[in-house]
Amino acid sequence: MGFAETFKALSDPVRREILTLLKQKALSAGEIGGHFNMTGATISYHLNILKKAGLLHESREKNFIYYQLNTSVVEEVMLWLSDLKGDA
Amino acid sequence: MGFAETFKALSDPVRREILTLLKQKALSAGEIGGHFNMTGATISYHLNILKKAGLLHESREKNFIYYQLNTSVVEEVMLWLSDLKGDA
DNA sequence: ATAGTATTTAGAAAAAATTCTAAATAGATA
DNA sequence: TATCTATTTAGAATTTTTTCTAAATACTAT
Numbered sequence: 217m218g219f220a221e222t223f224k225a226l227s228d229p230v231r232r233e234i235l236t237l238l239k240q241k242a243l244s245a246g247e248i249g250g251h252f253n254m255t256g257a258t259i260s261y262h263l264n265i266l267k268k269a270g271l272l273h274e275s276r277e278k279n280f281i282y283y284q285l286n287t288s289v290v291e292e293v294m295l296w297l298s299d300l301k302g303d304a
Numbered sequence: 305m306g307f308a309e310t311f312k313a314l315s316d317p318v319r320r321e322i323l324t325l326l327k328q329k330a331l332s333a334g335e336i337g338g339h340f341n342m343t344g345a346t347i348s349y350h351l352n353i354l355k356k357a358g359l360l361h362e363s364r365e366k367n368f369i370y371y372q373l374n375t376s377v378v379e380e381v382m383l384w385l386s387d388l389k390g391d392a
Numbered sequence: 393a394t395a396g397t398a399t400t401t402a403g404a405a406a407a408a409a410t411t412c413t414a415a416a417t418a419g420a421t422a
Numbered sequence: 423t424a425t426c427t428a429t430t431t432a433g434a435a436t437t438t439t440t441t442c443t444a445a446a447t448a449c450t451a452t
Contacts, residue, residue: 220317227315229308258441260400287389294385301375348430367428
C-alpha cells in the first residue's frame with residue numbers, strides 16, 4: 217500500500233485512462249471494459265492493481281460492482297511529488 | 305516526453321530514490337551509483353530513463369556529468385494528478 | 393433450484409523491464 | 423600521445439508485466 221504500488225499502478229496508460237473515466241462517475245467493470253479493446257479478464261487485472269494501490273473505491277449494487285476514484289491516495293502522491301519538488 | 309514516459313520513470317523505486325538524492329544538490333553518475341548496490345551500467349540505464357522522461361538536467365564539468373532534478377516536469381505530473389482529482 | 397449475467401481467477405504465452413559482464417566512448421592529465 | 427577515470431553502450435540472462443482463453447465464482451431473477 218506504499219508509494220511503490222501506487223506509482224506502479226499509475227505507470228500504465230490503460231490504468232490511467234480507467235482512472236480518468238472514473239473521475240466523474242462510478243462505473244461497473246463491464247462499463248469500463250466497454251471503453252477498451254480488451255477482454256474482461258484483462259480489465260479485471262488492471263482494476264485489481266488499481267485497487268491494491270488504494271486508488272479505487274468499490275461498491276456493490278445488484279449484480280454489478282461499481283468502481284470509483286479514491287482521491288485521497290491521489291493527494292498522497294501529489295504530496296510526495298510536492299516534497300520532491302522542494303515544497304516540503 | 306509525454307506522461308507515459310514520466311509515470312513509467314517514476315514507477316521504479318531505484319529511480320525515485322535517485323530523484324530524492326538529486327532533490328538537494330547535483331550529483332555525478334558515480335556519486336549516485338555510490339548510494340546503490342548496483343553496477344554503474346545499471347545506474348546509467350536508470351539515469352537514461354529519467355533523462356528521457358525529462359526529469360533530469362545534466363551539466364558536464366571536467367570528467368564528470370552532474371545530474372539534477374528538473375522540477376518543472378514534476379510540476380506537470382502534479383497538474384495531471386490535480387486534474388484527475390477534480391481540481392481542474 | 394435453474395438459468396443468466398457480471399466479474400474474477402488460473403494458467404500460459406508474449407512483451408517489456410531490470411540487471412549483469414564486457415567492451416566502447418569521452419574527456420582529463422601526465 | 424598514452425594513460426587513467428567516468429560514463430555509456432551492447433548483448434544476454436532473469437524477472438516482471440500484460441494479455442489472452444477457459445474455467446470458476448457470485449449474485450439475480452425466474
